[in-house]
Amino acid sequence: MSGAGHRGGGVTDFSTYLGPEDTLAGRPAEGGIVGRSGLASGTGKVDGPPKVTGAAVYTADLRLPRMAHAKLLRSPHAHARILAIDAAEALAMPGVLAVLTGADLPGRHGPIPVARDETALAVDKVRYRGEPVACVAAVDEATAREALARVRVDYEPLPAVFTLDEALDPGSPAIHEHLARKAARTGRSPNVLRRVHQSFGDPDAGFAEADLVMEESYFYPGSTHVPLEPHAALAAPEPGGRLRVWTSTQNPHSVHRTIAAVLGLDPAAVRLTKPEVGGGYGGKCDTFVTELCASALALRLGRPVRLALEREEVFYAHRGRHPTRMRVKMGLKADGRITALELEALANGGAYASYGVVTAYYLGVFGTLPYRLDHYRFTATRVYTNLPPCGPKRGHGAIQPRFAIELHLDRMAHALGLDPAEVRLRNAVEPNTVTVNGLRVTSVGLRECVERVVEASGYRDKRGRLGPGRGVGLAASAYMSGALHPTYANEGPHSMVQVKVDRSGRVTILSGTADIGQGSNHMLATVVAERLGIEPADCTVVEADTDLTPVDLGSYSSRVTFMAGNAALQAAERVRKRLVSAVSAELGCDPADLVLRGRRVFVRDEPDRGVDWRRAIALAEAEAGALGAMGSYRPPRIGNRFRRQSVGPSPAYSFTAQVAEVSVDLETGEVRVEHVWCAHDLGRVLHPEIAAGQIEGCVYMGVGEALLEEQAYRDGLLRAPSLLEYRVPTVHETPAIHPILVESHDPEGPFGAKEVGEGPQLGTVPAIAAAIHDATGAWLTAPPYTPDKVLAALRRRGVR
Amino acid sequence: MLPLPRFAWQAPDTLHGLLDAAARPGARILAGGTDLLPSMKHRLHRPSLLVSARRLPELAAIYEDGDDLCIGAFATLRAVRRHPVVRAELPALADACATVATPTIQAMGTLGGNLCLDTRCAFYNQPEGWRQALGGCLKADGDVCHVARKGAGCYAAHSADTVPVLWLLGARARIAGRRGTREVPVSELYDGADGRRWLRLEPGEVLTHVLVPRRGAPVVHHKVRLRASIDYAALLVAVRREGSGARAVISAVGPAPVEVRAARAEELPDLAHARVKPLGTHVVSTAWRRHMVRVAVRRALDACPVP
Numbered sequence A: 001m002s003g004a005g006h007r008g009g010g011v012t013d014f015s016t017y018l019g020p021e022d023t024l025a026g027r028p029a030e031g032g033i034v035g036r037s038g039l040a041s042g043t044g045k046v047d048g049p050p051k052v053t054g055a056a057v058y059t060a061d062l063r064l065p066r067m068a069h070a071k072l073l074r075s076p077h078a079h080a081r082i083l084a085i086d087a088a089e090a091l092a093m094p095g096v097l098a099v100l101t102g103a104d105l106p107g108r109h110g111p112i113p114v115a116r117d118e119t120a121l122a123v124d125k126v127r128y129r130g131e132p133v134a135c136v137a138a139v140d141e142a143t144a145r146e147a148l149a150r151v152r153v154d155y156e157p158l159p160a161v162f163t164l165d166e167a168l169d170p171g172s173p174a175i176h177e178h179l180a181r182k183a184a185r186t187g188r189s190p191n192v193l194r195r196v197h198q199s200f201g202d203p204d205a206g207f208a209e210a211d212l213v214m215e216e217s218y219f220y221p222g223s224t225h226v227p228l229e230p231h232a233a234l235a236a237p238e239p240g241g242r243l244r245v246w247t248s249t250q251n252p253h254s255v256h257r258t259i260a261a262v263l264g265l266d267p268a269a270v271r272l273t274k275p276e277v278g279g280g281y282g283g284k285c286d287t288f289v290t291e292l293c294a295s296a297l298a299l300r301l302g303r304p305v306r307l308a309l310e311r312e313e314v315f316y317a318h319r320g321r322h323p324t325r326m327r328v329k330m331g332l333k334a335d336g337r338i339t340a341l342e343l344e345a346l347a348n349g350g351a352y353a354s355y356g357v358v359t360a361y362y363l364g365v366f367g368t369l370p371y372r373l374d375h376y377r378f379t380a381t382r383v384y385t386n387l388p389p390c391g392p393k394r395g396h397g398a399i400q401p402r403f404a405i406e407l408h409l410d411r412m413a414h415a416l417g418l419d420p421a422e423v424r425l426r427n428a429v430e431p432n433t434v435t436v437n438g439l440r441v442t443s444v445g446l447r448e449c450v451e452r453v454v455e456a457s458g459y460r461d462k463r464g465r466l467g468p469g470r471g472v473g474l475a476a477s478a479y480m481s482g483a484l485h486p487t488y489a490n491e492g493p494h495s496m497v498q499v500k501v502d503r504s505g506r507v508t509i510l511s512g513t514a515d516i517g518q519g520s521n522h523m524l525a526t527v528v529a530e531r532l533g534i535e536p537a538d539c540t541v542v543e544a545d546t547d548l549t550p551v552d553l554g555s556y557s558s559r560v561t562f563m564a565g566n567a568a569l570q571a572a573e574r575v576r577k578r579l580v581s582a583v584s585a586e587l588g589c590d591p592a593d594l595v596l597r598g599r600r601v602f603v604r605d606e607p608d609r610g611v612d613w614r615r616a617i618a619l620a621e622a623e624a625g626a627l628g629a630m631g632s633y634r635p636p637r638i639g640n641r642f643r644r645q646s647v648g649p650s651p652a653y654s655f656t657a658q659v660a661e662v663s664v665d666l667e668t669g670e671v672r673v674e675h676v677w678c679a680h681d682l683g684r685v686l687h688p689e690i691a692a693g694q695i696e697g698c699v700y701m702g703v704g705e706a707l708l709e710e711q712a713y714r715d716g717l718l719r720a721p722s723l724l725e726y727r728v729p730t731v732h733e734t735p736a737i738h739p740i741l742v743e744s745h746d747p748e749g750p751f752g753a754k755e756v757g758e759g760p761q762l763g764t765v766p767a768i769a770a771a772i773h774d775a776t777g778a779w780l781t782a783p784p785y786t787p788d789k790v791l792a793a794l795r796r797r798g799v800r
Numbered sequence B: 001m002l003p004l005p006r007f008a009w010q011a012p013d014t015l016h017g018l019l020d021a022a023a024r025p026g027a028r029i030l031a032g033g034t035d036l037l038p039s040m041k042h043r044l045h046r047p048s049l050l051v052s053a054r055r056l057p058e059l060a061a062i063y064e065d066g067d068d069l070c071i072g073a074f075a076t077l078r079a080v081r082r083h084p085v086v087r088a089e090l091p092a093l094a095d096a097c098a099t100v101a102t103p104t105i106q107a108m109g110t111l112g113g114n115l116c117l118d119t120r121c122a123f124y125n126q127p128e129g130w131r132q133a134l135g136g137c138l139k140a141d142g143d144v145c146h147v148a149r150k151g152a153g154c155y156a157a158h159s160a161d162t163v164p165v166l167w168l169l170g171a172r173a174r175i176a177g178r179r180g181t182r183e184v185p186v187s188e189l190y191d192g193a194d195g196r197r198w199l200r201l202e203p204g205e206v207l208t209h210v211l212v213p214r215r216g217a218p219v220v221h222h223k224v225r226l227r228a229s230i231d232y233a234a235l236l237v238a239v240r241r242e243g244s245g246a247r248a249v250i251s252a253v254g255p256a257p258v259e260v261r262a263a264r265a266e267e268l269p270d271l272a273h274a275r276v277k278p279l280g281t282h283v284v285s286t287a288w289r290r291h292m293v294r295v296a297v298r299r300a301l302d303a304c305p306v307p
């Protein structure tokens, strides 16, 4: 079991929800997930043993003959003009091979085409402390590092912008020059990347209908991902003028395209491979300096070049959670029904756009789930500041407003004397509906999530009754299973999978997906094996190698199970049809009567009338040649009622409810999260342990953001660029986590499955905040709940 | 990976050889290396020679010596923590070893290294590039103190978990140099005036043993931190009752631990609070650390049996 959370006698009850017996009973033999196919019976994760024993090979482990090493020189200034760079002294050092500066790689890039504002190395200007300015390649790492001190950079410091208020000031210095020109015309601040304003229904009428209207401010801090593996890339020239790149990424396809674009190469001349990745959580979605500089240096030097970040540098690469200031206004009827919601969100995005345009939309668009709303409006603004760039972190853009809205709803329920769980049930969105902002909702397991989590935690008996210093809190949420629209305009499928069958019986699945530890390889093997009646152990998954695997858009927005899973299912179904056709001809039976199961193809209800797996393959090859198939997935074209709603809609949404139980030391302000019960509707369970592991990971990350983590700066300089002072929870701070898997059988998901990798985090912090209120009477509106802040809040309330 | 700067390494097999090597210019003792090596990676120290005691197992031995337990300075924190006499008679010392870093680091780090641990500060224990961006500080590569801009000295915090306990237990440090051996009470080993010169060892001197009296009133160790593992102290407290009075040694607040005495034990928390004023050497809130002085002393006292 994945087990950091299983402390203090916590029960992990997922096994009781999808034991082999449960699922075998009353389910069709085929087309349903059944225990014996390995997944539901909980076969261990295939990549578990090599990771635990150290055998797994990560990018930084790779070594090639004549490999050179690169290191980055970073800016000591938050905002400065680069007057001159003199690398002569560094280049003169024995062992130094090359020095790259911004002028060598001037191509602008960025994951979102409308906001490509980044270069591999700073060009003309630096925009945050820690921004890469030059890259030195040398025969070894120590020499490259020493040479950094001999690269002389003349800077002219410029006034810097750090806070939201500074960035919104029309007089603030422009961080990006092209925006300065526009700002001069409009009289607005030059540091706004995107402002999104949308209104649905008639919010003012909604507020007028309410029995209680409340308006409050909230602040959600920035935090970073802390993957165990720092970013690293290795690039090598290949015969024929080609380039090979190995990199630690979540988005092989996007990085592949970006390297080609920035280096001016034909994408067909670049082969990108993703080795084992030690976690991403959104922090490895962008294309990084590692990939671009290693590639450029490998081509220039004609030898392999490795560039691996140090831990400190991972904090500068960042792309973490946007610190976000929010104002929430909500109207409630006396019975708890929400009449209207208004949200204003201001996000501090740092020096570059990254996915920030998407963030601005996500901050607002998901406000309409998981509750039914007739009237909703929001304004979301994402600004530039002279800080390391923010980007997507688990629960991208949805975490902050969900925190504010859930806590606000709890406060209002409290003010009206209502049971917060009942309020959630009363407002729960119904299946097969369309939200007021045009999100098409299919399967919804929210009710069951709330009911199960309330029952498992004893929420109703505990709330308000645990005595001073102890409390429980509840929150609900929804999240997407992939985005309807790709990050760059194209008509192609979002996922493609190839299934190739060998006469030996071995099945190879080729897919451009990126397993970053979340288990997507296991998912692919599970889906294919299930459809073909074999075991996941009969499959080999080849992933994320652009010469070998068909395109997949990548591991972001919780899309992989839904989209690549569907593509794999389609490919497997095509293979199945071939097998069934050939075997029915051989047996002289109706193809519709054939069942694939237990490595056999046989007539339903007549298990003896059939052939084994290898024979079936031989028959199919004899009948129509090579056996294999491609499958693909493109999201349905769901009509948008709102033209601008191109960012946010998903083919399916997951739902979550969770309850946290905390104890608060009223004298010291120290908060302990004792338990978190988390019920998550993931449509269909493909692998109970991996699913429970994702829930545990989400809750764990939520506990870190609730109690300890904050990416904080002092004059633009990171306060704590190390794992000693950027405190993530240890096993001691991790509560007993009780995952509860809820199945709503999504009509479009593979075997009914939806996402589980991000959604469960959305409610963790507001549930903890509500529990702190239950324990102390104080509403804490700005995590992390470090003891000093909690104590100050208790003092304001006169508790101490 | 953070590379180490280049250095020479020696492991003499006599005490004489060790002292000779330690007296060379640019030499430094390497014990477990759990503080020294990370600091060298951050370029806080650049010794040209590291002198190891690994060929001198007697300096890692722990044995009973009359009324004292004699602990070789190079004994690991794990060995100290697990020693039967420590567990039976000096449980506060075992507790203090157990709060250092993590079990893996306790298996490498030594008691002597803990006594000689460099003072710490949020502006100092940082990577080289980070400190350069800040312009350095008085303790390394700079000429201002970011904790007290107008102050003339350095306020970096003494952060060694075992020291307050050893201080109250009346432990003595045995120090060897080429001119001979001396013994100093742990309570006199530190100088609170400046975080750059907190340790009263002459150049070339080596801490060889720590002598801990086995009898005496019990001591209680209390460490305040945000995380229950891998976290230096936000505040360190040890207390001991003596008759109707009590003493506390409080650390992680300045270059040396501070001793506070109260004629009546119940006055100790307030006296400590009045006396001890943490500074902004930590990422953790200074106001909270100050608040915690009183709470931690009182809680430690509550846990300390009345003699």
Ligand SMILES: Cc1cc2nc3c(=O)[nH]c(=O)nc-3n(C[C@H](O)[C@H](O)[C@H](O)COP(=O)(O)OP(=O)(O)OC[C@H]3O[C@@H](n4cnc5c(N)ncnc54)[C@H](O)[C@@H]3O)c2cc1C
Binding pocket: A724, B028, B029, B030, B031, B032, B033, B034, B035, B036, B037, B038, B073, B074, B077, B099, B100, B101, B102, B105, B108, B109, B110, B111, B112, B113, B114, B115, B116, B117, B118, B159, B160, B161, B162, B205, B206, B207, B208, B230, B231, B232, B233
């Ligand atoms: C992640 C992490 C967390 C940590 N957390 C804590 C903590 O919570 N509390 C804590 O107290 N410490 C902590 N430490 C610091 C360290 O692990 C301990 O203080 C340990 O006891 C140091 O012993 P060492 O043998 O490794 O010392 P070394 O690193 O070998 O030496 C430390 C210093 O003492 C000198 N020295 C060592 N032995 C002698 C001697 N016999 N005579 C003269 N000089 C000597 C060295 O030259 C060096 O300057 C932490 C370290 C890390 C890496």
Ligand code: SF4
Binding pocket: B120, B121, B122, B123, B124, B137, B138, B139, B140, B144, B145, B146, B147, B148, B153, B154, B155, B156, B195, B281
């Ligand atoms: S107290 Fe001042 S001088 Fe000393 S380390 Fe900290 S910042 Fe530097």
